[in-house]
Amino acid sequence: MSAEARAINFGAGPSALPESVLEETAKGLLNFAGTGIGIAEISHRSKEFTAFVRNLESLIREQLDVPPTHHILFTQGGGSGQFSAVVLNMLARHRLLRPELAEEDRVMDYVVTGSWSKKAAEEARRLGGGRVNVVADGRKHSPDGKSFNNIPPAEAFTFSEDPALIYYCENETVDGVEFAHAPGPTAFPFERLPKTGLIPLVADYSSSFMSRPIPRLADHAIIYAGAQKNIGPAGLTILIVRQDCVVDVDAAAKLGAVPTPITMSYKTLVDSGSLYNTPSVLAIYMTGLVIERMKSLGGVPYFEQVNKNKAEKVYAVLKEGEAKGKLRGKVQEGSGSWMNIVFDVLGEGEEAKFLSGAEARALKGLKGHRSVGGIRVSLYNAVSEQQTDKLVDYIREFIGQ
Numbered sequence: 001m002s003a004e005a006r007a008i009n010f011g012a013g014p015s016a017l018p019e020s021v022l023e024e025t026a027k028g029l030l031n032f033a034g035t036g037i038g039i040a041e042i043s044h045r046s047k048e049f050t051a052f053v054r055n056l057e058s059l060i061r062e063q064l065d066v067p068p069t070h071h072i073l074f075t076q077g078g079g080s081g082q083f084s085a086v087v088l089n090m091l092a093r094h095r096l097l098r099p100e101l102a103e104e105d106r107v108m109d110y111v112v113t114g115s116w117s118k119k120a121a122e123e124a125r126r127l128g129g130g131r132v133n134v135v136a137d138g139r140k141h142s143p144d145g146k147s148f149n150n151i152p153p154a155e156a157f158t159f160s161e162d163p164a165l166i167y168y169c170e171n172e173t174v175d176g177v178e179f180a181h182a183p184g185p186t187a188f189p190f191e192r193l194p195k196t197g198l199i200p201l202v203a204d205y206s207s208s209f210m211s212r213p214i215p216r217l218a219d220h221a222i223i224y225a226g227a228q229k230n231i232g233p234a235g236l237t238i239l240i241v242r243q244d245c246v247v248d249v250d251a252a253a254k255l256g257a258v259p260t261p262i263t264m265s266y267k268t269l270v271d272s273g274s275l276y277n278t279p280s281v282l283a284i285y286m287t288g289l290v291i292e293r294m295k296s297l298g299g300v301p302y303f304e305q306v307n308k309n310k311a312e313k314v315y316a317v318l319k320e321g322e323a324k325g326k327l328r329g330k331v332q333e334g335s336g337s338w339m340n341i342v343f344d345v346l347g348e349g350e351e352a353k354f355l356s357g358a359e360a361r362a363l364k365g366l367k368g369h370r371s372v373g374g375i376r377v378s379l380y381n382a383v384s385e386q387q388t389d390k391l392v393d394y395i396r397e398f399i400g401q
């Protein structure tokens, strides 16, 4: 297929990648860094590849302003792998700090604002080793009592005194709910966190990583993301881990903590420079190319502005559609995501009509997640403002009928 025949991909992940990166990847598949060996064929221990990994790490550090207190690590297993890994590593850390606590007194705080944080909390319950406390649940603040359509008010957040971890998902990809980055009623209530010691704050940034700066990054214990939304293909998981969360998981297990598989231990990743076992070489390569391109365009601040413009345009046309009684946004004002905008098309058969009209214009990936239905527009970094304009024009045409 020629580049001209490519569709505009609004899919939620795996998702659009810049064409220049795909072309560069094709070259790297034949000959990586002048070695005469393709990137999918070269040893992950070769000096060329290890240099590439170290450079990727420093590009991320630079663009997100990650302080020296935090490691940048690469692993596999996706966001779901981290649902387990954060629990195991943070329970191990807590066990070493508070070995005397009984299981029911070892608490893991979860903020549940959508399908992904709900799943993360379920995994924590499944693994055991501590009790899950739901700090706030978005469903309780929705009109029907069962929809994830809002960020709960700050007063609803009641954190435990000394939890093993405090978990939140910054952007809920399925439900389109996101914490605001500017201070205000839908920002993460950092001011309500426990005041003592280093806060074990864990954030799932899977669907907004490197789309804009991370508020209060240095106050987080762990931030993680799968690459397959904004910065690469599936297969690579990126972690930002504060030094105090890199613990001897085996020493903790001897004290009774749930054992941590060796590849999930953050200490293993730190000690091996993220190369304990064979990493996802190709995914790392493509992510590196994306991030180099990001830097050449102006880095995270540039993408923040473009992403803001894109989201504002889609929310504006959604408002027009609501005024005409054709569309209905699913998320409360102030809680809407920049990355995944979700709405219903009103009227019998209208959604199918909307989707087939979009398809005819090569606007793809718009169907909402199978669990919630409706329409979802994902506007990750590789979707340009011009491409977004095409979708906005189509929506305007559709609601004008």
Ligand SMILES: Cc1ncc(COP(=O)(O)O)c(C=O)c1O
Pocket (backbone or CB within 6 Å): 013, 077, 078, 079, 080, 081, 116, 169, 171, 172, 173, 174, 204, 205, 206, 207, 226
């Ligand atoms: C916010 C969020 N967290 C976690 C996941 C799960 O990630 P993975 O499919 O990489 O396991 C996803 C996947 O879409 C996600 O959007």
